Amino acid sequence: MSNGYVEPRRNATDQVTKNSDMRITSMLALAGMAALRRDDSRVIIHFDYDCFYASVLEAENPALKSLPLAVQQKQIVVTCNYEARRRGLRKLQLIREARQICPDVVIVLGEDLTKFRNASKILYDFLKGFLWTQRAERLGFDEVFLDATDMIDYNMALLNPYDLAHSFFFLDKQDPTNGFQFDATKFCGPTYPESAGIPLSDNTRIEESQRTLTLRLILGSHLAHYIRSRLDNECGYTATVGISTSKLLAKLVGNTHKPNNQTALIPPYGLSAISREEGNIHRFIDDHEVGKIPGIGFKSAHKLRTYILHREAKFKPYTERDDKDQVKVRNVRLSSTMGPSKLLDILGGPGTPRDIGFRTWELLNGVDNSEVREARAVPKQISIEDSYMGVENFWDVKKQLHLLSTSLIQRMRTDLIDGNQGTDGEDLRWMAHPRTLRLSTRRRSSKNADGSRDYCFTNGRTSRSAPLPNFIFNLAESAEVVAEKLVNDCLVSMFRKLYPDKSFGELSLINVAVTNMVESAGVEKQSSGRDIGKMLKQQRSDAASKSEKGTENFHQDFLAQDESFLNNHSGARVDETTWEESDEEEVLSTQVCDVCGSHIPLFAFSAHALYHRVPD
Ligand SMILES: *[C@@H]1O[C@H](CO)[C@@H](O)[C@H](O)[C@H]1NC(C)=O
Ligand SMILES: *[C@@H]1O[C@H](CO)[C@@H](O)[C@H](O)[C@H]1NC(C)=O
Ligand SMILES: *[C@@H]1O[C@H](CO)[C@@H](O)[C@H](O)[C@H]1NC(C)=O
Numbered sequence: 001m002s003n004g005y006v007e008p009r010r011n012a013t014d015q016v017t018k019n020s021d022m023r024i025t026s027m028l029a030l031a032g033m034a035a036l037r038r039d040d041s042r043v044i045i046h047f048d049y050d051c052f053y054a055s056v057l058e059a060e061n062p063a064l065k066s067l068p069l070a071v072q073q074k075q076i077v078v079t080c081n082y083e084a085r086r087r088g089l090r091k092l093q094l095i096r097e098a099r100q101i102c103p104d105v106v107i108v109l110g111e112d113l114t115k116f117r118n119a120s121k122i123l124y125d126f127l128k129g130f131l132w133t134q135r136a137e138r139l140g141f142d143e144v145f146l147d148a149t150d151m152i153d154y155n156m157a158l159l160n161p162y163d164l165a166h167s168f169f170f171l172d173k174q175d176p177t178n179g180f181q182f183d184a185t186k187f188c189g190p191t192y193p194e195s196a197g198i199p200l201s202d203n204t205r206i207e208e209s210q211r212t213l214t215l216r217l218i219l220g221s222h223l224a225h226y227i228r229s230r231l232d233n234e235c236g237y238t239a240t241v242g243i244s245t246s247k248l249l250a251k252l253v254g255n256t257h258k259p260n261n262q263t264a265l266i267p268p269y270g271l272s273a274i275s276r277e278e279g280n281i282h283r284f285i286d287d288h289e290v291g292k293i294p295g296i297g298f299k300s301a302h303k304l305r306t307y308i309l310h311r312e313a314k315f316k317p318y319t320e321r322d323d324k325d326q327v328k329v330r331n332v333r334l335s336s337t338m339g340p341s342k343l344l345d346i347l348g349g350p351g352t353p354r355d356i357g358f359r360t361w362e363l364l365n366g367v368d369n370s371e372v373r374e375a376r377a378v379p380k381q382i383s384i385e386d387s388y389m390g391v392e393n394f395w396d397v398k399k400q401l402h403l404l405s406t407s408l409i410q411r412m413r414t415d416l417i418d419g420n421q422g423t424d425g426e427d428l429r430w431m432a433h434p435r436t437l438r439l440s441t442r443r444r445s446s447k448n449a450d451g452s453r454d455y456c457f458t459n460g461r462t463s464r465s466a467p468l469p470n471f472i473f474n475l476a477e478s479a480e481v482v483a484e485k486l487v488n489d490c491l492v493s494m495f496r497k498l499y500p501d502k503s504f505g506e507l508s509l510i511n512v513a514v515t516n517m518v519e520s521a522g523v524e525k526q527s528s529g530r531d532i533g534k535m536l537k538q539q540r541s542d543a544a545s546k547s548e549k550g551t552e553n554f555h556q557d558f559l560a561q562d563e564s565f566l567n568n569h570s571g572a573r574v575d576e577t578t579w580e581e582s583d584e585e586e587v588l589s590t591q592v593c594d595v596c597g598s599h600i601p602l603f604a605f606s607a608h609a610l611y612h613r614v615p616d
Contacts, residue, residue: 038367039245040213040269043152043220044145045227046242046250047127050259052142054081056119057108059236068102070095071110078110082259114414116141126235130171130227134374137247145247146227147372152219159184159215169222182222184215189225189262192253192284210267217243221264228262245269248368251294253284270366281366286330293329295363300347300356304332307346333364378416378432383513384408390444390506397507401439401491404512405483409472412514413479430473434514437468437486439494442509461509464494468514 049055053071058064058081068084070077077093087102098105110116120141127144128136135147155169164184172178182188187195220243232238241262242254249265256263270279285293291301305313305327313325332338344357353359362368384407391397416432440463469490472482491512498504 036362036365036367038270039369042147042149042245043216044147044244044247044250044372045220045224046247046254047144047239048254049123049142050238050240051079051081053079053110053116055237056116059119060115064106068105070098070105070107072107073110123235123237126231127227132173135372136374137372145250145372148220148223151223152216155219156216169219169226180226184218187218187264187266188221189264190257191264191266192256193266193280195266213267213269217264217266221262224262246368247370247372248294248363249281249366252288285366286328286333288329289326290329290332293363295368296360300360303346308332308335329364378517378519380517381434381513381515382408382411382415383511384411385509385511387509388507390508392506397495397510398487398492400510401487401512402483404510405486405491406479408512408514409479409482428475430520432517432519433473434468434517436465436514436516437490438463438465438513438515439491439498440511441498441507443504444506444508461511462498464498466490466494
């Protein structure tokens with residue numbers, strides 16, 4: 001079944017005739033663009049675990065649940081639990097501010113991502129375990145898309161249309177007892193728009209295709225609810241969930257009821273072939289700020305705001321925007337002569353994809369036909385970096401290169417080695433071999449006459465790549481030994497080529513990465529969700545018994561650890577560029593402040609510098 005149809009452009013009215021549809025289609029064709037075509041044949045469920053980092057720590061130590069908990073990377077709160085939010089803490093606050101607002105906040109270091117990565121993999125496998133296909137995609141650590149289309153197709157065919165209220169959802173084609181009972185006359189959980197009841201049986205006015213779509217989404221909402229409760233009961237994680245026909249819509253609509261709830265986007269979806277009424281997709285998406293649309297990056301959002309406002313919008317990628325700088329999807333979509341080619345004019349340029357105009361036009365109209373792709377077993381690259389107050393001499397550079405390389409090799413060993421191959425070292429197998437080594441650095445900007453420094457986002461990194469030597473895969477030597485060889489044999493000469501005249505001034509950042517990953521054959525493993533649930537449960541009860549020593553002590557321990565870290569600039573930070581996007585694990589490129597020595601995210605740097613300049 002395909003409900004794909006051509007949608008006329010914006011401002012369609014009842015007078016839109018077949019002719020003008022055709023005219024619009026050919027106009028787009030003239031511009032080298034295909035017409036918008038939305039495929040509503042899929043059912044996609046998006047999971048976003050609530051406060052993921054904090055939940056992982058709480059699962060490990062349940063005593064933290066009742067305390068305000070913040071996870072720190074560098075000097076920043078990267079996430080916090082609901083108790084902390086209730087007390088006024090927010091993501092991306094400086095730790096110092098967080099302590100002022102909530103002096104008894106428990107702060108846990110989140111620099112080492114190993115346990116979060118591990119939990120993320122386990123939960124992903126758990127969710128994927130419900131599917132009959134491999135169509136599960138992980139986005140960042142804390143989001144997963146499931147494409148449940150084939151399960152919905154199968155269950156649609158088995159519904160008894162005369163007794164929808166007593167339906168059974170089959171989770172397994174082979175085992176007819178595996179499933180759950182549900183009422184297919186109504187959605188499970190909240191919907192957008194809110195709706196008292198869905199006119200399924202009584203209303204003959206609604207089109208057959210719309211009735212089918214509604215029923216499919218009803219099934220999706222019950223499946224989503226079932227999986228959410230299993231995730232909670234067996235793994236101890238709650239999630240905020242969205243149900244619709246594309247990744248874009250499922251992800252966005254989930255946000256309507258958070259945390260720990262779900263939302264289905266209900267039909268009518270759009271301008272259909274027969275009725276020309278405005279659909280729920282436009283109604284829903286039009287109200288979003290352009291920067292909130294996944295797929296519209298912050299540079300594009302900035303250009304769109306500037307175009308619509310006729311002035312430079314304030315550039316604040318990570319913080320909430322002033323109302324007067326907000327531009328809604330509606331403002332862009334309905335502005336005069338807007339369309340793919342206009343968008344290409346606004347957004348195009350060197351380094352942007354050629355179809356950016358069309359793709360953005362699709363997104364603004366709620367169209368996203370991208371597939372739910374099975375997650376890659378291995379990341380595309382691994383990179384480790386750290387930022388500094390200013391590294392000036394070559395021996396310090398070498399020392400940093402050694403520290404970074406050691407972390408890099410350790411990280412390669414965790415992420416790229418298949419750990420399930422037995423306990424003796426003999427069986428360890430690399431799942432992928434990166435082919436390229438990359439070294440990047442950023443120089444500190446020089447001082448202005450008044451002693452201040454300029455900081456900008458694009459404060460250029462320069463980098464250099466070389467083939468990765470094979471000895472890096474040698475598991476017989478320790479990571480430190482391999483790292484030393486890597487520094488002496490490769491990184492030192494790469495560094496000299498970056499700065500041939502030896503004058504590199506002061507470096508504020510060094511990054512070492514392996515890229516160009518070549519996967520070994522047959523790395524994908526099957527795993528059963530249920531056993532993993534058990535493992536997690538076990539882990540939680542272990543943690544519970546370990547936490548006897550009480551919250552008081554935990555609090556002290558964390559604080560002590562945190563204090564020493566505050567004055568320590570040498571902790572390497574992991575750069576998670578391999579994941580597409582996620583606000584919880586946003587990689588913050590930082591800069592060290594001259595005055596107080598804090599690591600400050602680049603976007604906040606000018607404000608921070610100002611803070612020092614203002615006299616008390
Ligand atoms: C990952 O989590 C599982 C399940 O809790 C645990 O058994 C395993 O030791 C963890 N692995 C790492 C590397 O933390
Ligand atoms: C989910 O939302 C519905 C409707 O708003 C509400 O009745 C229900 O209690 C919510 N569930 C949770 C777990 O908050
Ligand atoms: C600073 O960090 C380094 C590397 O992470 C660590 O070895 C050292 O013990 C830390 N120093 C303090 C005072 O915490």
